[in-house]
Amino acid sequence: MRNQIASALSDFFFEYETPRQVLVRNRRVGVVCRLIQLGVLVYIIGWVFIYEKGYQSTDTAVSSVFTKMKGVGYTNVSGKETVWDVADYVFPSQGDPSFVVMTNYIITEGQEMGKCPELSGKHSCTSNNDCIGGSFKRTGNGQMTGVCVKTTNTCEVLGWCPVEDDRTIPNPPLLMSAENYTLFIKNSVTFPLFGVTRSNLVEGIDANYISKCLYHPTKAPLCPIFRLGDIVELSGFSFEKLAREGGAIGIVVDWTCNLDVHEKHCKPEYNFHGLYGNPGDPDSTSASIGYNFRYAKHYMENNVAKRTLLKVFGIRFDIIVQSLARQFDIIPTLTAIGSGVGIFGVATVVCDLVLLYLLPKREFYKNMKFKYTDTQTQDPDSEAGSTETEKGSGSKQACVRAL
Known part of the structure; x- marks a missing residue:
């Protein structure tokens, strides 16, 4: 048990794993990949760095x-x-x-x-009953006294006069x-x-x-x-x-x-x-x-x-x-570069979708990209217990994942 634990720790700290890649010679897919990468590059340089000044920190006054x-x-x-x-x-x-x-x-x-x-024409009245004493009107100039002034036919108010x-x-x-x-x-x-x-x-x-x-x-x-x-x-x-x-x-x-x-x-x-x-x-x-x-x-x-x-x-x-x-600030600069590098992965995702689902030879590319493992018939002497098939001229199919 101790040896297994030591071996696992040694593998974890002192080994590096890298995926196996497939080089596909296809003009259409290659052009699509480069166009997407060019678009991402223009976005990073033109928008993030030049227009939005992503390499700088900001402050208000x-x-x-x-x-x-x-x-x-x-x-x-x-x-x-x-x-x-x-x-x-x-x-x-x-x-x-x-x-x-x-x-x-x-x-x-x-x-x-x-x-x-x-004022004449404002708060008009015909009798004292129209002027409620002690009340106010929102647009009035004072407190109504309850008297209707006949000369102006308006209510009398207590306030600043005239x-x-x-x-x-x-x-x-x-x-x-x-x-x-x-x-x-x-x-x-x-x-x-x-x-x-x-x-x-x-x-x-x-x-x-x-x-x-x-x-x-x-x-x-x-x-x-x-x-x-x-x-x-x-x-x-x-x-x-x-x-x-x-x-x-x-x-x-x-x-x-x-x-x-x-x-x-x-x-x-x-x-x-x-x-x-x-x-x-x-x-x-x-x-x-x-x-x-x-x-x-x-x-x-x-x-x-x-x-x-x-x-x-x-x-x-x-x-x-x-x-x-x-x-200029190094922190937003590195953040902008890191996010831009991550966006480059969009090209890989799009090209994989084209290869695996849209092209006529999609089954061939799928077999080139993946290895398939059957755990029930696993051969312990084979590489990672995988089974490989040959196709065409008998060349061995490449695998994206091989640990």
Whole structure:
């Protein structure tokens, strides 16, 4: 028993088994085999290594974005001149990557808490029974008092009076000057896996350059200062149409870097997308168009609390950082090569199927490929207990498996 165990261990550790192969001279099968191997080779080199960069590891960035607006607007509404600066038309004003620039507005001045009728044609009534006291309506401007005002045939409400009239949106937009406002974007990214930190203020972008440049897709693609009118135009929309009722624009800062070359070549690309909808869609196809919100400025007048209410129509800008860095790594390289070598086995499987099941001489190839063993009539003196037959000129048939 000990000798048998020692012999088995010796065979396991110190012997190598290899299959016997059959060389088939058949043009059709040979061409099929080479075409499949060529296709696998093209896939590995063209797709896995060149297109998908299978020899590189990847990492996404940790990023931060800072923004700053500049520009002055002017309006003259009913003879009242107003100059608007950054503190007036940007919301919020902290330099966030998502912000709104006001382009149009409806203003209601001198509101104070009291009782007044709803707008004419809104929440109509014919008697007090139509106005339930103490109740609210979703689109109303206050709490109903239970009184129907005969002069307007609308319910009286307790709220900020006079109520806002937003039925007519100014056209053209009051702040069309926003088209010439400028936006400065400062963005930094870090790829932790590779220990690389970059900023969109790349080499050559200094204070002198920034003071003069303005972004252009071909003439100044790295300038971090953008004109709002250009941003809207590059996103595919009309500034006037977007400014009247508001909308949303996405600014994508794309960091796609190959760190196998010097990191100075890792530079951002800027893309602009309209999030408002499709530029060619008519407004009638949208259930709710535009972008707007309200805010109020409160003050005291003769010991009475008052406010100025503004319904703001504006363009919302969302700055989105998109990043992907690649660098050579031996582990994914070996993994890609190993998987590619394994795929080469497809050629063998296909050719075996053709030989054994499709060709006219398939029985001959089957006998050439396999040896058959009958355990009941096994001859202990024969090789591996197999039985062999002769065919044709008497040449011995080859076997794929022989241990």
